[in-house]
Amino acid sequence: MEPSMQENRVFNPPADFVKNAAIPGMEAYKQLCAEAERDFDGFWGRLARENIYWKKPFTQVLDESKAPFYKWFEDGTTNASYNCLDRNIEKGLGSKTAIIFEADDGAVTKVSYQEMHDRVCKMANALRKMGIQSGDRVIIYMAMTIEGIVAMQACARIGAIHSVVFGGFSAQALRDRIIDVGAVAVITADGQFRGGKSLPLKAICDEALSTGECGNVKHVIVSKRTGTEVSMTAGRDVWMQEIVANEATTCEPEWVSAEHPLFILYTSGSTGKPKGVQHSTGGYLLWAILTMKWTFDIKPEDVFWCTADIGWVTGHSYITYGPLAVGATEIVFEGVPTYPNAGRFWDMIQKHKATIFYTAPTAIRSLIKASSNDESVHPKSYDLSSLRLLGSVGEPINPEAWMWYYENVGGSRCPIADTFWQTETGGHMISPLPGATPMIPGSCTLPLPGIMAAIVDEAGHDVPNGNGGILVVKRPWPSMIRTIWNDPDRFVKSYFPEELGGNLYLAGDGAIRNKDTGYFTITGRIDDVLNVSGHRMGTMEIESCLVANPLVAEAAVVGRPDDMTGEAICVFVVLKGGRPTGDEAKKIATELRNWVGKEIGPIAKPKDVRFGDNLPKTRSGKIMRRLLRVIAKGEEVTQDTSTLENPAILDQLKEAL
Numbered sequence: 057m058e059p060s061m062q063e064n065r066v067f068n069p070p071a072d073f074v075k076n077a078a079i080p081g082m083e084a085y086k087q088l089c090a091e092a093e094r095d096f097d098g099f100w101g102r103l104a105r106e107n108i109y110w111k112k113p114f115t116q117v118l119d120e121s122k123a124p125f126y127k128w129f130e131d132g133t134t135n136a137s138y139n140c141l142d143r144n145i146e147k148g149l150g151s152k153t154a155i156i157f158e159a160d161d162g163a164v165t166k167v168s169y170q171e172m173h174d175r176v177c178k179m180a181n182a183l184r185k186m187g188i189q190s191g192d193r194v195i196i197y198m199a200m201t202i203e204g205i206v207a208m209q210a211c212a213r214i215g216a217i218h219s220v221v222f223g224g225f226s227a228q229a230l231r232d233r234i235i236d237v238g239a240v241a242v243i244t245a246d247g248q249f250r251g252g253k254s255l256p257l258k259a260i261c262d263e264a265l266s267t268g269e270c271g272n273v274k275h276v277i278v279s280k281r282t283g284t285e286v287s288m289t290a291g292r293d294v295w296m297q298e299i300v301a302n303e304a305t306t307c308e309p310e311w312v313s314a315e316h317p318l319f320i321l322y323t324s325g326s327t328g329k330p331k332g333v334q335h336s337t338g339g340y341l342l343w344a345i346l347t348m349k350w351t352f353d354i355k356p357e358d359v360f361w362c363t364a365d366i367g368w369v370t371g372h373s374y375i376t377y378g379p380l381a382v383g384a385t386e387i388v389f390e391g392v393p394t395y396p397n398a399g400r401f402w403d404m405i406q407k408h409k410a411t412i413f414y415t416a417p418t419a420i421r422s423l424i425k426a427s428s429n430d431e432s433v434h435p436k437s438y439d440l441s442s443l444r445l446l447g448s449v450g451e452p453i454n455p456e457a458w459m460w461y462y463e464n465v466g467g468s469r470c471p472i473a474d475t476f477w478q479t480e481t482g483g484h485m486i487s488p489l490p491g492a493t494p495m496i497p498g499s500c501t502l503p504l505p506g507i508m509a510a511i512v513d514e515a516g517h518d519v520p521n522g523n524g525g526i527l528v529v530k531r532p533w534p535s536m537i538r539t540i541w542n543d544p545d546r547f548v549k550s551y552f553p554e555e556l557g558g559n560l561y562l563a564g565d566g567a568i569r570n571k572d573t574g575y576f577t578i579t580g581r582i583d584d585v586l587n588v589s590g591h592r593m594g595t596m597e598i599e600s601c602l603v604a605n606p607l608v609a610e611a612a613v614v615g616r617p618d619d620m621t622g623e624a625i626c627v628f629v630v631l632k633g634g635r636p637t638g639d640e641a642k643k644i645a646t647e648l649r650n651w652v653g654k655e656i657g658p659i660a661k662p663k664d665v666r667f668g669d670n671l672p673k674t675r676s677g678k679i680m681r682r683l684l685r686v687i688a689k690g691e692e693v694t695q696d697t698s699t700l701e702n703p704a705i706l707d708q709l710k711e712a713l
């Protein structure tokens with residue numbers, strides 16, 4: 057899937073969209089950019105005062121004295137949950153629907169702002185009663201439910217730092233995160249419903265806690281969802297529904313510094329174990345609010361739907377915090393896009409009259425395929441006329457998928473916000489603004505106002521438009537990562553590397569700007585991070601998992617392009633017992649796939665497994681990954697292999713199973 061550099065179709069924002077847009081037209085966009093250029097601190101200070109409730113106003117906008125450990129609005133105090141709930145009730149939105157929850161089986165529950173407030177307060181009181189304090193870390197291992205959002209907001213209310221672990225991660229992955237973050241409590245559920253199936257959560261949590269390495273965990277709070285039988289450890293485990301039952305529906309928020317960590321979210325890096333990305337309260341919330349207004353042009357009557365999971369950053373910014381902070385009505389969906397059939401998204405848009413729909417290219421591509429020979433699940437079989445804006449996130453959207461989305465889902469009338477951002481950036485960085493930016497399929501277009509994105513070469517020097525390079529951000533922004541939990545050195549090395557001068561934020565992606573328009577197109581990761589169906593996976597993580605299998609002597613993992621998932625995981629394995637062939641090879645490949653699925657989670661399962669007597673190495677013993685990438689693609693190796701110690705290995709590895 058090559059990002060199209062030749063793409064020249066231009067789609068202008070529809071005129072009636074521009075009329076009412078938050079940023080109406082390119083002039084308005086340029087004015088905001090110019091304001092940020094002219095008076096950086098004044099720009100951010102103004103927006104922070106206008107958009108956030110401050111218990112105590114800040115006196116300094118940005119403190120750069122310990123860069124790259126930037127501090128924003130540090131002496132101001134606020135609370136994220138107060139901003140999302142109480143403030144909206146004070147504005148008269150108490151009876152407005154905050155969440156339209158649609159369960160896997162189609163059951164719909166609506167929760168008003170007042171009800172959400174009451175539920176969050178009850179949970180916050182219960183957490184406080186257990187002794188959980190401001191600054192304590194709480195792991196949340198739940199699926200897409202109202203309770204999941206309540207748990208996050210309740211932590212925020214009392215200043216506890218939540219760390220959500222995606223419900224598809226394994227016991228081992230959960231354990232690693234519990235230990236690294238030093239959690240005092242885990243909030244989970246008995247199980248989760250997905251695609252008509254009931255899957256366990258509490259049992260996996262028990263397994264994670266079973267090794268005795270998670271000694272800090274004093275409480276496990278279990279939400280009843282599936283009714284699956286679970287074992288409850290006396291003195292440690294309690295039911296969420298029971299502990300909140302008698303709590304008050306008010307709870308004084310913990311007023312925290314804007315720099316107080318709101319959450320830590322683990323994500324894959326190019327080396328070693330996942331990194332705990334630490335976000336702030338004030339700056340993070342500010343950007344969640346501004347991007348809801350600027351990118352999503354949110355209006356009081358909108359029905360906003362982000363299909364992400366709360367286990368990923370998109371679910372944090374555009375489910376738990378952003379939409380609630382702006383007083384919007386949002387859809388929260390428990391299930392999967394293909395159950396009971398591949399028309400589920402379209403059916404839900406029609407039923408709930410969604411106006412803004414935000415999803416991932418991988419979902420779009422799979423629904424294109426599913427509807428190509430089944431009209432009944434094609435968007436045209438549904439009334440999608442409520443939609444006015446579409447969004448895309450997580451990976452590059454190929455122009456074909458963009459066009460299909462634009463024409464079939466958006467009826468050629470809805471702008472598409474192709475939002476480039478990362479776990480580390482907290483919110484959108486580069487995206488068309490729907491009432492301003494002319495769109496070009498496959499390009500995320502221009503940086504948001506105040507975001508100083510640029511493309512540089514390996515020495516950190518600007519490259520001219522038209523030349524590819526490394527995507528960086530030249531100035532800090534409020535919602536940027538504050539540090540890697542427990543590892544400030546790794547934070548500096550990963551994101552502000554010396555080679556680039558030490559003051560540029562390194563995104564980890566390659567990009568190119570169009571010669572004429574200056575538009576950005578993301579060309580993919582420049583490190584050892586893969587993007588499979590919009591999920592970030594570190595190749596090293598999968599490699600260490602494979603070599604931990606008793607059969608495996610050595611393993612190398614690379615990505616290859618895949619029409620459906622964007623990238624696919626391809627592994628090259630050397631077994632201790634020699635190279636298997638035929639049925640034996642197939643059997644072991646399946647075993648290894650399941651091993652990775654069990655150790656990390658199903659999303660990390662390799663697509664291709666290839667066996668060799670060895671891996672291609674240089675004379676100094678370095679694995680030549682660039683050759684493996686060529687083989688993984690099924691292409692002929694045309695590169696120079698003269699430094700290769702064992703060229704014959706390549707033929708073995710070419711053999712697909």
Ligand code: WTA
Pocket residue numbers: 323368369370448449450451452453474475476477478479480500563564565578580581587590591592
């Ligand atoms: C990729 C998800 C192209 C990119 C919010 C980035 C994208 C990584 C886009 C972050 C986009 C995300 N176009 N690539 N619109 N959005 N990416 O941390 O490689 O899960 O570095 O955050 O996804 O993934 P993460």
